[in-house]
Amino acid sequence: MGGTTTAVRPTAMRAAQGPSSGTTRTQRWLDRQFVRFAVLPTSAMMLLIFGVPLLFSFYLSFEGWSPEQALFAGNFAGTANYEDLLTDPQFLQSLRVTCIYTTITVSTELAFGLGIALLLNIDLPWIGFFRTALVVPMMITPIVAALCWKLLLDPDHGVINYWIGSHIVWLGRPDTALISVMVVNLWQNAPYVAVLLLAGLRSLPSEPVEAASIDGASRWQVFWHVILPLLRPYILVALLLRTIFEFRAFDNIYVMTSGGPANATMSLSMFTYLASFVRFDLSLGAAASWLMLLMSLLLCLFFIAAIRRREAN
Amino acid sequence: MSALSGVGSRRSKLLFAGAVYLGLIATTAVFLFPLLWVIGLSLKTRLQVFATPPLFLWRPTFENYLGVLSQADFMQAFVNSLVVSSGAVLMSLCIGVPAAYAFARFPFRGGSFLFFSLLVMRMLPPIAVLVPMYILFSKFGLTTTRFSVVLAYTTFSLPLVVWIMRGFFEDLPRELEESAWVDGASRYAAFRHVVLPLIRPGLVAASILCLQLAWNDFLFAAVLTNNATRTLPVLMAAYSGGDTGVDWGGMTASGALVILPVLIFSFVAQRHLVAGLSSGAVKG
Numbered sequence: 001m002g003g004t005t006t007a008v009r010p011t012a013m014r015a016a017q018g019p020s021s022g023t024t025r026t027q028r029w030l031d032r033q034f035v036r037f038a039v040l041p042t043s044a045m046m047l048l049i050f051g052v053p054l055l056f057s058f059y060l061s062f063e064g065w066s067p068e069q070a071l072f073a074g075n076f077a078g079t080a081n082y083e084d085l086l087t088d089p090q091f092l093q094s095l096r097v098t099c100i101y102t103t104i105t106v107s108t109e110l111a112f113g114l115g116i117a118l119l120l121n122i123d124l125p126w127i128g129f130f131r132t133a134l135v136v137p138m139m140i141t142p143i144v145a146a147l148c149w150k151l152l153l154d155p156d157h158g159v160i161n162y163w164i165g166s167h168i169v170w171l172g173r174p175d176t177a178l179i180s181v182m183v184v185n186l187w188q189n190a191p192y193v194a195v196l197l198l199a200g201l202r203s204l205p206s207e208p209v210e211a212a213s214i215d216g217a218s219r220w221q222v223f224w225h226v227i228l229p230l231l232r233p234y235i236l237v238a239l240l241l242r243t244i245f246e247f248r249a250f251d252n253i254y255v256m257t258s259g260g261p262a263n264a265t266m267s268l269s270m271f272t273y274l275a276s277f278v279r280f281d282l283s284l285g286a287a288a289s290w291l292m293l294l295m296s297l298l299l300c301l302f303f304i305a306a307i308r309r310r311e312a313n
Numbered sequence: 314m315s316a317l318s319g320v321g322s323r324r325s326k327l328l329f330a331g332a333v334y335l336g337l338i339a340t341t342a343v344f345l346f347p348l349l350w351v352i353g354l355s356l357k358t359r360l361q362v363f364a365t366p367p368l369f370l371w372r373p374t375f376e377n378y379l380g381v382l383s384q385a386d387f388m389q390a391f392v393n394s395l396v397v398s399s400g401a402v403l404m405s406l407c408i409g410v411p412a413a414y415a416f417a418r419f420p421f422r423g424g425s426f427l428f429f430s431l432l433v434m435r436m437l438p439p440i441a442v443l444v445p446m447y448i449l450f451s452k453f454g455l456t457t458t459r460f461s462v463v464l465a466y467t468t469f470s471l472p473l474v475v476w477i478m479r480g481f482f483e484d485l486p487r488e489l490e491e492s493a494w495v496d497g498a499s500r501y502a503a504f505r506h507v508v509l510p511l512i513r514p515g516l517v518a519a520s521i522l523c524l525q526l527a528w529n530d531f532l533f534a535a536v537l538t539n540n541a542t543r544t545l546p547v548l549m550a551a552y553s554g555g556d557t558g559v560d561w562g563g564m565t566a567s568g569a570l571v572i573l574p575v576l577i578f579s580f581v582a583q584r585h586l587v588a589g590l591s592s593g594a595v596k597g
Contacts, residue, residue, distance in 0.1 A: 027499050034500035035419045038411035042471065043427060045408050049468055050434050050442065057445035071452055119336050130337045132580070137344055139579040141529040143546040144568040148351040151561060157363050159350060187347065219329075248438035251531050255550055269440045269532075276444045277536055289441035300436050 054293070061287035067280055074283065081287035091288065093263045094271035101178070101267060102246040105185045109242055110235065112186065113193025118223070120194065121201040131198075138191040146255035149184045174264035177257050181265050184252045189245075193238045200234030201227070233310055240303035247296055268292050355565035362561045377566035387567055389541070390548040397459050397534070397544055398527035401466035402520045408467070409474035410516070414504060416475065417482035418490075428475075435472035439532055442468055447536055457539040465533040470523040477522065481515030482508070521582035525575050545571045 056071075061081050065074030085091045120131050137145070152160050153170040161168060170176045204227065212226045250269040253259060259266040259274065272292065276285030354362055356373035381387050415421065416428055446465060447456065455461040485508065493503040531546040538547060549571060552564045 031500045035415045035421045038415040039421070039424075039427065041408040042412035042431075042475065045467060045471060046427075046430060046434065049446065049464055050430070053442055053445035053449060056449060057441070060445065060448070067448070067451075071448070116340060119333060119340065122330075122333050124330055124333060127337075130341055132583070133341050134344055135579070135583075136348065136576065139525070139575050140348065140572050141531075141546055141549070141575060143529075143531045143549050144571050147549060147552060147564065147568055148347050151351060151354065151565070152347055157365075157561075159367050162365070162367055187344065191344065244436050248440065250440065251546075254531070254535075269438060272440045272444065273532075273536075276440075277447070282444060282448055285444045289438070289444045292438050293441045296436060296438055297433070300433070 057286040060283050061290050063283050065283045081284050085287055094266040094268050097266050098268045105182050105246045106242045108186050109190045109193045112190035114197055116194035117197035120198050135191050137188050142251035145188050146184055146252040150256055171257050172261055174262055177264050181252050181256050196238045197234055200231050204230050236307050351565050352569055354561055355569050377562035380563055381566045390543055390545045393542055394544040397462045398524050400463040401470050401527045402523045405467050405470040405474045409471050410478050413475045413478035414482050417479045431472040431475055456537055459542050461537045462534055466527045473523055474519045477519040478515055481512050521578045525578050528575050
């Protein structure tokens, strides 16, 4: 992936001194402040909607606090919220479900996405139609997508049960419920991976592939030994993005199962949502969200380190 | 001719093309079926929806769509969605575009920290920001207003705008503004009258991608709105409460109306899709 450099270029150095002739003192002062003024709104906004809330929830996660109280009127509770979480079977279950869900959805999305991208990369007549048609699922509002599947999977009137000729209550059994929410996700996001990887495939140099095929390599050998290694940076980016997004799984689960049956589809987001906005235990919710933050930060750092290492090689 | 098809004899090329088409048609059928089936449901009468065996051929009816469009609830949610999404886009553009320009052109102290924090903001799970945001907003009387949703949406649309626009600014030749500066234009005038008009395609791309994210969001809107200010995804999710009910026609017709605008946006912005998708990934 072409890195973009932030190094100061000579022209920028020259430009940074600003216009020199025909300008007043105030305008020169204003010009010197340009960067500051340009960045100020973004910084202020981030502080307002990101910095302050996160600091507040960090504080709250060490308090016993209920919504009727004033903002800072809670009682210091030490690490009690965190201890509650780590001994709560539902939370531990949600941790397990999130890990399983993320691992399986990300790997299947990558496998399907890579397959679709390879198919879409071949220049044939009408390929444009397929390229457009196959991205449709990923555009759909996730809530609507989950509702669609809920109808398809309906035990009495769903077309899927009709086809397989049985009466499976897909969303009512722990095993099939988890599979069902994962399938919806795979359906929506395999095209996402495909679009990313297709962009990668289109940007690969053609010489190595041609050289390999002139040397008599089979299609499979070309794919395995030439294309796949070249594509690895794109695969890493897709892996990073999908892991980050699956880790926060919520919409499809909320619509299809709300975390049930028997917590079989309870993701971390779903747990935090229920704790905070259904049971209104907001200090517990704050603690859960901080644990989620730390976990996703670790995931990010891990992937960024992996990508950096590849770029360095 | 692309990578894989360049290999082999004429006969094996034909076979290969056939296999590719077969694969493409099968995949497309599998991926489009759920959506097409559900759109089919929206064009059936109540009796036809529940017919066993399911009907594959019928005379389509638009009564479900007429029913949905005459519901005050739906129209209210539609307006809310429109207001909230375009509000989020406008706000992020106004705030984020100058910052993106600064990131692209003037390396400054703390710049990389700020940029990194923007990426982190995009990467962190939304529920984690939402919990404290809800408390703070409700103490300041902001919850259940559409403005609170707009503010919440900037947590994802601002990073997206900055990311995409920075790329567009970097692709713009520097000489254009520099000559304006030499001619005595201030930084502000050069930005407004020289750079912004040239960057318009980027603004369009960024707005469409943000609009799509905002339109599709459920979590923020579910927590921060009430019955009067709820957006379309929140209204749709109400259908899923417990049972799917018996009004499959109405439900699928509203679903189709919800996704229609995003599908249109996306096809308009298809060229820029990849930039938007990989936004937040390390230096895409």
